[in-house]
Amino acid sequence: MAAIFRPSANLAAKVVLLGMAALLAGGTGWWLVWPRTDWSRRVGWVIDQPVPFSHEHHVAGLGIDCRFCHTSVEVSSNAGMPPTYTCMTCHSQIWTNAELLAPVRESLAQGRPIAWNVVNDIPQYVYFNHSIHIAKGVGCASCHGSVDRMALTYKASSFTMQFCLNCHRDPGPNLRPKEAIYDTEWHRTADTPSPAALMQQYGVPNRDLTDCSICHR
Amino acid sequence: MRRPLLLLLLLLPLAACDDMTAQPKRNAYADPSVAPGRVPTDSVSWRDHSTAPPPLTLALIERGQQRFRIDCTPCHSELGDGNGMIVQRGFPQPPSYQEDRLRAAPPQHFYDVITNGHGAMYSFAQRVAPEDRWAIAAYIKALQRSQHAAIADLTAAERAALP
Numbered sequence: 001m002a003a004i005f006r007p008s009a010n011l012a013a014k015v016v017l018l019g020m021a022a023l024l025a026g027g028t029g030w031w032l033v034w035p036r037t038d039w040s041r042r043v044g045w046v047i048d049q050p051v052p053f054s055h056e057h058h059v060a061g062l063g064i065d066c067r068f069c070h071t072s073v074e075v076s077s078n079a080g081m082p083p084t085y086t087c088m089t090c091h092s093q094i095w096t097n098a099e100l101l102a103p104v105r106e107s108l109a110q111g112r113p114i115a116w117n118v119v120n121d122i123p124q125y126v127y128f129n130h131s132i133h134i135a136k137g138v139g140c141a142s143c144h145g146s147v148d149r150m151a152l153t154y155k156a157s158s159f160t161m162q163f164c165l166n167c168h169r170d171p172g173p174n175l176r177p178k179e180a181i182y183d184t185e186w187h188r189t190a191d192t193p194s195p196a197a198l199m200q201q202y203g204v205p206n207r208d209l210t211d212c213s214i215c216h217r
Numbered sequence: 218m219r220r221p222l223l224l225l226l227l228l229l230p231l232a233a234c235d236d237m238t239a240q241p242k243r244n245a246y247a248d249p250s251v252a253p254g255r256v257p258t259d260s261v262s263w264r265d266h267s268t269a270p271p272p273l274t275l276a277l278i279e280r281g282q283q284r285f286r287i288d289c290t291p292c293h294s295e296l297g298d299g300n301g302m303i304v305q306r307g308f309p310q311p312p313s314y315q316e317d318r319l320r321a322a323p324p325q326h327f328y329d330v331i332t333n334g335h336g337a338m339y340s341f342a343q344r345v346a347p348e349d350r351w352a353i354a355a356y357i358k359a360l361q362r363s364q365h366a367a368i369a370d371l372t373a374a375e376r377a378a379l380p
């Protein structure tokens with residue numbers, strides 16, 4: 001009786017087996033790595049907004065403080081989005097006929113808030129709070145990058161768990177003096193107090209900030 | 218025959234797997250009701266009743282300075298002369314705080330302007346909490362005084378140090 005498989009079938013079987021193993025390994029790797037890449041997290045992607053609001057104009061150009069618009073960032077978990085009324089504080093008199101601002105005027109006339117599209121997001125199972133970070137000397141730029149140079153807002157950090165832990169393991173070098181918290185262009189200079197001095201000044205407790213229960217409760 | 222069935226049973230817990238990123242739970246830190254878009258909320262209630270002025274302390278004036286520089290300098294400028302950046306871009310010019318009328322005005326007047334707005338200036342009731350309104354009023358009074366200081370205000374030691 002003739003052999004069912006020719007000798008070359010041995011090779012084919014090996015290639016298929018190896019291929020399956022490679023596919024499995026590659027697939028698992030992809031599954032683990034892909035969600036953590038900057039590309040899939042859309043770091044640096046500009047998000048379309050109902051009004052093309054420019055931080056570059058308003059912050060760097062006009063020198064408006066972050067807290068003029070994000071009023072609750074010091075006292076609440078959420079930084080807070082400016083209501084239409086805040087925009088109209090100035091735009092009731094400035095650029096009143098601009099086509100760009102039509103949705104803002106419409107929103108005020110109809111009493112319907114503008115729904116801004118989400119730029120920075122972390123999953124629901126992570127607890128995050130702005131006020132503690134601001135109170136302990138972490139600047140906006142440490143997480144949001146150079147907002148004052150964004151003509152349209154984009155996400156500047158990946159917000160993976162690793163990103164948070166990198167700082168929580170040793171916050172000292174990332175802390176800044178009180179007056180520099182809202183300054184997105186600030187850099188550590190020779191005059192800046194040492195990391196240890198800043199930790200002391202803000203009273204960052206000597207506890208383990210990488211404890212799972214800090215962010216997952 | 219029993220063993221494979223038991224093993225199959227082990228797969229059952231997998232049915233509990235779901236997408237952790239969207240959990241229907243109470244999260245005091247992140248309010249899911251605002252997703253997917255971010256709709257602004259009011260942080261300070263609108264036109265709340267007025268409170269009594271707090272005692273005048275250095276801390277109050279420093280708080281007032283900080284708040285003034287956030288909310289008022291874009292138009293009124295750090296000097297209070299009404300030449301802020303937004304005015305330079307075409308906003309109607311506010312009066313200088315050094316006007317006699319405003320120098321004579323009590324802190325209550327500044328409190329009321331912040332709460333109710335004034336002419337072209339919108340109300341800040343939503344953005345500036347009542348305690349901070351008193352702090353800003355105190356700071357403006359200090360700012361007015363600082364630009365009208367007289368020799369008589371100095372202590373003897375300070376006068377001696379003058380050139």
